[in-house]
Amino acid sequence: MTITLLHHTPLTICSNAIRTCWQSFDKSDNGGEKDKELIDRVGNKFKHASTLEHLSYNFYIQGISRALLQELARHRIASLSVKSTRYTLKELKDIEPFHTKDFEGASRFLVLTGVQAVDSASIEALNNLQAILKSGVSNDRAKYCLPESYKTELTWSINARSLQNFLSLRSDKSALWEIQNLAHALFEALPMEHRYLFESSIKTKEG
Ligand SMILES: Cc1cc2nc3c(=O)[nH]c(=O)nc-3n(C[C@H](O)[C@H](O)[C@H](O)COP(=O)(O)OP(=O)(O)OC[C@H]3O[C@@H](n4cnc5c(N)ncnc54)[C@H](O)[C@@H]3O)c2cc1C
Numbered sequence: 001m002t003i004t005l006l007h008h009t010p011l012t013i014c015s016n017a018i019r020t021c022w023q024s025f026d027k028s029d030n031g032g033e034k035d036k037e038l039i040d041r042v043g044n045k046f047k048h049a050s051t052l053e054h055l056s057y058n059f060y061i062q063g064i065s066r067a068l069l070q071e072l073a074r075h076r077i078a079s080l081s082v083k084s085t086r087y088t089l090k091e092l093k094d095i096e097p098f099h100t101k102d103f104e105g106a107s108r109f110l111v112l113t114g115v116q117a118v119d120s121a122s123i124e125a126l127n128n129l130q131a132i133l134k135s136g137v138s139n140d141r142a143k144y145c146l147p148e149s150y151k152t153e154l155t156w157s158i159n160a161r162s163l164q165n166f167l168s169l170r171s172d173k174s175a176l177w178e179i180q181n182l183a184h185a186l187f188e189a190l191p192m193e194h195r196y197l198f199e200s201s202i203k204t205k206e207g
Contacts, residue, residue, distance in 0.1 A: 001111075001182060003189040006058040006155070011035060011193060014054045014160075018042050031193070040197065043160075052197070055160035059186065060153070065111035067148035068178045071170075077162035082154040085146060089129075089139040097127040110149045111178065122149040160197055168201040180205070 012028065015035035019025050028035055043052040064072075073080060091109075098106045100120040106112070109126055112119045125147035132142045158166065163186070169175065171183035187195065187202045 001061065001063040001185060003182075003185045004060040004062075005189045005191070006060055008057045008191055008194065009055045011039060011055070014039050014043070014051060017054045018048075018051050036193070036196065044197070044200070049161050049164075052161040052164070053159045055194070055197075056157060057160070057163060057190070058155065058157045059189065061156050061182070062153040063111070063151055064153070064182060065149045065178060066146065066152055068111075068176065068182060069152055069154070071176060071179050072156070072182070075158075075162065075166050078156060078158040078166070080154050080156055083152050085143045085150070085152070086139050089133060089142060092126070092130050093133040095130075097130055098123050100124055100127075109151055110147065111151055112149070119149075122147045126150070160194075164198060164201040167198055168203070171201070171203040171205070173203070 010031060012031040012035060015028060015031065015038050016025065018038055019028060039051070042048045069082065072078075100123045101116075102123070103112055103119055106119075106123045106126060110119070110122050112122070125145065129142060129145050129147075132145065133139070167183050167187060170179045171187070173180070175183070183202065184205055187198055190198065
């Protein structure tokens with residue numbers, strides 16, 4: 001998967017929002033250590049977590065499976081705009097079927113698990129779908145036999161409070177392996193000066 005951070009809110013927006021409550025704007029150090037400490041103290045330690053909602057992150061996420069997408073979509077406090085299979089299945093229609101052991105070629109369309117039996121079955125499903133498309137069935141109907149491993153991409157926007165919740169739930173070893181990878185990749189894509197807000201949410205990756 002590839003994660004691109006498209007945009008993020010500067011920390012000063014959040015520290016200024018907090019300073020609104022006490023009108024202490026003159027104490028700001030323009031996003032320096034004093035402002036960072038204030039955000040952590042009020043947003044995290046004092047649990048005035050709504051102040052963290054002033055920080056937003058816009059990500060472009062590529063190469064995740066539709067299996068992961070349906071778990072990601074459960075996080076209601078976030079916004080998604082997802083590549084439409086109805087419009088993009090034509091990418092598959094005009095190429096040759098894949099050999100069931102052509103993992104490298106098929107990885108253009110599928111997220112592979114590393115378990116050969118599963119990945120070959122995914123390739124077969126992809127080839128079946130392709131044959132159906134070539135026979136003239138519309139994308140609208142053909143998409144119902146997409147394998148869950150089919151790759152997709154989306155723009156995902158989330159505020160810091162909700163991202164903390166997401167990272168804490170989805171970097172946990174009880175979460176699906178692919179969403180654990182996503183959680184870690186999102187953390188790594190954050191600006192360095194923002195990461196301290198999420199360090200207690202993200203769980204250490206195993207292996
Ligand atoms: C390991 C794991 C296994 C899971 N297994 C399953 C499963 O088998 N089946 C399944 O259906 N789901 C499953 N889920 C999904 C899970 O139930 C949540 O839907 C998902 O993690 C989103 O979490 P959330 O509600 O905290 O996030 P968000 O939807 O982003 O909500 C963020 C926070 O806002 C508040 N909030 C949002 N909406 C409401 C509301 N309507 N009422 C009150 N408070 C609200 C809550 O405090 C919530 O934590 C699983 C999740 C994990 C991490």
